[in-house]
Amino acid sequence: MRNKIISILFCLILTAGVAAHFFTVDRYYSENEKRTLKQLPSVSLETIRSGKFGDEIEAYLADQFPGRDGWVTVKTVAERLSGKKESGGVYFADNGYLIEIHTAFSGRQTVANIEAVKRLQDSLAEQGITLRVMLVPTAGEILSEKLPSYAPNADQQEIVKYAKKQGLNVVDVTDALNAHKGEYIFYKTDHHWTSLGAYYAYAAWMEAKGETPDPITAWTREQLCDNFRGTTWAKVNYPFAPFDVIDAYYKTEHHKVDYNSGNYVTDTIYERKFLNGTDQYATFFNSNQATTVVFGEGEGKLLILKDSYANCFAQFCIDDYAETHMIDLRFFSGSVQKYAKENGITEVLVLYNIPNFISDTGITRCS
Numbered sequence: 001m002r003n004k005i006i007s008i009l010f011c012l013i014l015t016a017g018v019a020a021h022f023f024t025v026d027r028y029y030s031e032n033e034k035r036t037l038k039q040l041p042s043v044s045l046e047t048i049r050s051g052k053f054g055d056e057i058e059a060y061l062a063d064q065f066p067g068r069d070g071w072v073t074v075k076t077v078a079e080r081l082s083g084k085k086e087s088g089g090v091y092f093a094d095n096g097y098l099i100e101i102h103t104a105f106s107g108r109q110t111v112a113n114i115e116a117v118k119r120l121q122d123s124l125a126e127q128g129i130t131l132r133v134m135l136v137p138t139a140g141e142i143l144s145e146k147l148p149s150y151a152p153n154a155d156q157q158e159i160v161k162y163a164k165k166q167g168l169n170v171v172d173v174t175d176a177l178n179a180h181k182g183e184y185i186f187y188k189t190d191h192h193w194t195s196l197g198a199y200y201a202y203a204a205w206m207e208a209k210g211e212t213p214d215p216i217t218a219w220t221r222e223q224l225c226d227n228f229r230g231t232t233w234a235k236v237n238y239p240f241a242p243f244d245v246i247d248a249y250y251k252t253e254h255h256k257v258d259y260n261s262g263n264y265v266t267d268t269i270y271e272r273k274f275l276n277g278t279d280q281y282a283t284f285f286n287s288n289q290a291t292t293v294v295f296g297e298g299e300g301k302l303l304i305l306k307d308s309y310a311n312c313f314a315q316f317c318i319d320d321y322a323e324t325h326m327i328d329l330r331f332f333s334g335s336v337q338k339y340a341k342e343n344g345i346t347e348v349l350v351l352y353n354i355p356n357f358i359s360d361t362g363i364t365r366c367s
Helices: 002-021 045-050 052-064 068-081 107-126 157-165 174-178 195-208 231-236 272-276 310-316 336-342 354-359 361-365
Strands: 090-092 098-100 130-136 220-228 244-250 256-259 264-266 291-295 301-306 323-327 347-353
Touching: 090 231, 098 231, 107 130, 107 157, 107 336, 107 347, 107 354, 107 361, 130 157, 130 195, 130 354, 157 354, 174 195, 195 244, 195 310, 220 272, 244 310, 301 310, 301 336, 310 323, 323 336, 347 354
Parallel strands: 130 347, 301 323, 301 347
Antiparallel strands: 090 098, 220 244, 256 264, 256 291, 291 323
């Protein structure tokens, strides 16, 4: 009888939600989840026959369900009360960590991306430009002891080993991160590493180049905010999750920064307007842009091909070079080789977290 009542209540809530949907305006973007929401799909005989329309309308209704964020919270709390250790693609790990679930990677995309970077590495070498690759393990790899017992978890080190075997000039930062895994090197509610974690990788990169990194005390540390909840939190909307702290590190607070070839020029890498919004990590380098150029007082010109892990990494290297260029291949449609030649690039770093490196189809265009 109890199960029957619960089933009836669920059906009533679902029916009410669908009915209410017709009286609400569809949302394009979820601030909490930091992603574009599914819009009403077009219908045709072909999409109905293939079943594609059914899948798309289901995704549309799920994304546009009235009060979606609140229902995600209710679902997460109910699952936690029932003893579940994961929800919405996130593990509830020890010490308040919310860690993204990665159980498998695409072998085909792995091969394609590594082959593309190898071609680029070889082509740039002919021009006297050294390319290095930094594939960063995420919290699921470095903090795996915090995951629930027997939780499925892909071995990210296999990707690093394969990349080395294929001849990529890999800067392996795994040991550096493991050596400091007891420190605050990953956010608890976001998939990114913290600025501290990025510093340890920067130091390993410098050492791989035969250079001695400055101690972290050479940079001024500034707390940007202490109320950050990021991407993994947004997937579960868990009200009892901790808040994270975002720190900036700089030797020189102000630099000329040019986004997208003069589209926006400013005097700092920190866009503090984001600190009052829901995407506070975007404070670093104005979120993700197709091209970014930072002018420093060092020598040479560094090009970073990157995902958002590079956004807090770059704060440590911009004073080492006359110019630091960053390209996000998800938004850049030009030729990397042509860009390097036209801008006098002297060194290249490919910097991605491992799951992003595997999934970014734009990498295949880099060569």
